[in-house]
Amino acid sequence: xxxxxxxxxxxxxxxxxxxxxxxxxxxxxxxxxxxxxxxxxxxxxxxxxxxxxxxxxxxxxxxxxxxxxxxxxxxxxxxxxxxxxxxxxxxxxxxxxxxxxxxxxxxxxxxxxxxxxxxxxxxxxxxxxxxxxxxxxxxxxxxxxxxxxxxxxxxxxxxxxxxxxxxxxxxxxxxxxxxxxxxxxxxxxxxxxxxxxxxxxxxxxxxxxxxxxxxxxxxxxxxxxxxxxxxxxxxxxxxxxxxxxxxxxxxxxxxxxxxxxxxxxxxxxxxxxxxxxxxxxxxxxxxxxxxxx
Numbered sequence: 001x002x003x004x005x006x007x008x009x010x011x012x013x014x015x016x017x018x019x020x021x022x023x024x025x026x027x028x029x030x031x032x033x034x035x036x037x038x039x040x041x042x043x044x045x046x047x048x049x050x051x052x053x054x055x056x057x058x059x060x061x062x063x064x065x066x067x068x069x070x071x072x073x074x075x076x077x078x079x080x081x082x083x084x085x086x087x088x089x090x091x092x093x094x095x096x097x098x099x100x101x102x103x104x105x106x107x108x109x110x111x112x113x114x115x116x117x118x119x120x121x122x123x124x125x126x127x128x129x130x131x132x133x134x135x136x137x138x139x140x141x142x143x144x145x146x147x148x149x150x151x152x153x154x155x156x157x158x159x160x161x162x163x164x165x166x167x168x169x170x171x172x173x174x175x176x177x178x179x180x181x182x183x184x185x186x187x188x189x190x191x192x193x194x195x196x197x198x199x200x201x202x203x204x205x206x207x208x209x210x211x212x213x214x215x216x217x218x219x220x221x222x223x224x225x226x227x228x229x230x231x232x233x234x235x236x237x238x239x240x241x242x243x244x245x246x247x248x249x250x251x252x253x254x255x256x257x258x259x260x261x262x263x264x265x266x267x268x269x270x271x272x273x274x275x276x277x278x279x280x281x282x283x284x285x286x287x288x289x290x291x292x293x
C-alpha cells in the first residue's frame with residue numbers, strides 16, 4: 001500500500017506541474033485539466049484497491065488503432081497515418097508525454113500537415129500509446145529515469161519499438177535508412193533512449209522539452225538529433241533540476257552527453273518564451289530537420 005501511495009503522489013505531482021501534452025491558450029486547455037483530474041482520481045482509486053505492479057496483460061485499444069502483443073505479454077496500441085502514397089517512405093514515430101495519448105499529440109502537434117505541406121515529406125507516421133491506460137493510470141514511457149508508472153513496472157519500451165518496427169516494415173514500404181522518433185516531454189526522453197539503445201534501427205530523433213534520462217549511451221552508429229527547449233519550462237527545466245522527486249539534467253548537458261557518446265550531431269534550439277507545452281513552431285522545426293535526413 002505504501003508503494004501505491006508513493007506512485008499516486010508522484011503521478012499527481014507530475015500532472016499538477018505539467019499538463020505535459022497540451023497546447024496553451026486555446027479551447028483544449030479546460031478539457032485537458034478535466035482529463036488530468038479524472039486520471040488522478042482513477043489512479044487514486046486503483047492504488048487503494050490493487051498492487052501497483054499488478055498487470056492483467058490487456059490494453060485498451062482505441063477505435064481506429066492497431067495493436068501488437070509484445071514479448072512480455074502486453075497488448076500495445078498505435079495509430080498509423082500513412083502519407084506514403086504506396087511509395088518507399090520514411091517511418092516516423094511521434095511520442096506523447098506523461099499523461100498524454102497518441103490521439104492528443106496527433107491533434108495538437110499538427111505534424112502530418114507540417115511534413116506534407118512545408119517539406120513535401122510523406123512518411124508513414126505512427127502514434128503509439130505508452131503504458132498505463134489499461135490500468136486506469138496516466139500513460140508513460142520507460143525512458144530510464146522517468147516516468148512512472150512505466151519505470152516502476154520495468155516496461156521494456158525499447159523492445160516494444162523494435163518489435164513494432166519489424167511489424168511495420170512487413171506491412172508498409174519503409175526505408176530502413178530513415179526511421180525517426182520525435183517525442184514531447186517523457187516522449188522526448190524515450191526518443192533519447194531509443195537513439196542510445198536502438199540505434200541499429202533509429203536514424204534520427206527529435207526531442208521537445210525532454211531530457212536524456214539514461215545513465216549510459218552506447219549507440220552502434222551515429223544518430224542525428226534536434227532538441228527544442230524553452231526558458232519558461234517549469235516541468236522539465238531548461239537548466240535542469242528536481243521536479244516531483246525526479247532529477248532532470250539540463251538540456252545542454254543532455255545534448256553534450258548524447259554527442260560525447262558518439263551519437264553524431266545533436267543540435268539544441270532554445271527560446272526564452274517557450275513553456276513546456278507543445279508550441280506551434282515546433283512541428284515546422286522538426287519537419288525542417290527531418291527533411292535533411
